[in-house]
Amino acid sequence: MPLRGKKRGRGALPATKEPDSKVAKAETPKKRYASSSAKGMTKVLASEKDKPEGSKKTYSHWLMKSEPESRFEKGVDVKFGIEDLKAQPNQTACWDGVRNYQARNFLKDMKVGQEAFFYHSNCKEPGIAGIVKIVQEAYPDHTQFDKKDPHYDASSTKEKPKWFMVDVQFVRMTKRFIPLAELKVQHQAHKTSGGPLKAMSLFTRQRLSVQPLTDEEFEFVLSLEEQKP
Template sequence: MPPKGKKRGRAALTAPKEPDFKDARSELQGESKRPKSQRVEMKSLATGNVAETSGVEARAEQDRNKRVHTHWLMKSEPESRFEKGVDVKFGIEDLKAQPNQTACWDGIRNYQARNFLKDMKAGQEAFFYHSNCKEPGIAGIIKIVKEAYPDHTQFEKKDPHYDASSTKEKPKWFMVDIQFMRMTKRFIPLAELKLHHQAHKISGGPLKDAALFTRQRLSVQPLTDEQFAFILSLEEEKH
């Protein structure tokens, strides 16, 4: 099962300071747009009933455990691009070619994306999204088959995503294993999703606040049940 991972994803090559977890919380509820004072209050509410634990990390983990993200969208690049001499290409066809059609999702070096990886539960489904390519959009459906564990590439000096500031005792970056489920019945282009997003902003439809548009650069993002179902329904349309 443990797949041999392929390099993928784009991420900061530098090693940023440990982040601010509050911004990673409740993105879909638009919490980050609240005034600071309100955010602080929510934070203490969220942590007030956990007297035992302390520390930003532990609280953030508990906050995440309360969240109910059921579906995901994961971006990967299907066309060759070299990062520190290494090709980071990993399209859905590359996933299909892996042993067991399974791979580890390594190379994520953004805290918010990492936190979403940690939220993932085995069995949950995600869209496999092709980014930074001729035609960006959703190509297929994958399933989480192994929950978050340390990303080994952070310790490998030659890896484009090596992070000198991380230790095996306290790894900074995590990955999950995912397995190919199926191609979508047709490729669903970003341009089409964007049209729905625009329409839904007016009608109040499910893509109104989809992270794909509101968190433009996030490479691992949650979808609500409604968003996932809506996008799936687009498969049936003729184009």
């Protein structure tokens, strides 16, 4: 039986703008660090309706946003930071509450063993806090059927569920917290130089709480943890 974790970051984040932390100088790492994720093929986005136009890419790395600070919806605290995941039995929990079709499709593309950055969002200092891995592939999100849950969807049925979730397990903290402000600097520099982060979804599809990463993007971001901010 999959673990029922606390509420996670949703498909479309609140309209509040994520605050910038202090700006870091853009640097190119002296060497690339290989991904530690399990290899595996992923399928093309499940729904043609929600698939980005012209997109036929498959992915094996991800970025998943969640809120580490308390915020109440219908009386329920949707807070779930990486420390909350670490506190779960077996450091494993379901990633529920996604209510954006494209983010849902990305969840359905995930394969067991793939890795994702755990990204703290909608907080004082947003950024990447650690790494998790997928331990169970997509299955119906129980919160869509719970009338008391803030993510209840009356239009979804158990026969034809709309929303799905995966189970994730804590892998490790990043060697240092990698703030959004630092990633922004790198993104701007790479847009000019053609670097790995030039088209990173964190900036091109900002409101998605579940985002794909290319291998090159994942490896570059991972290499940043070795650098001084």
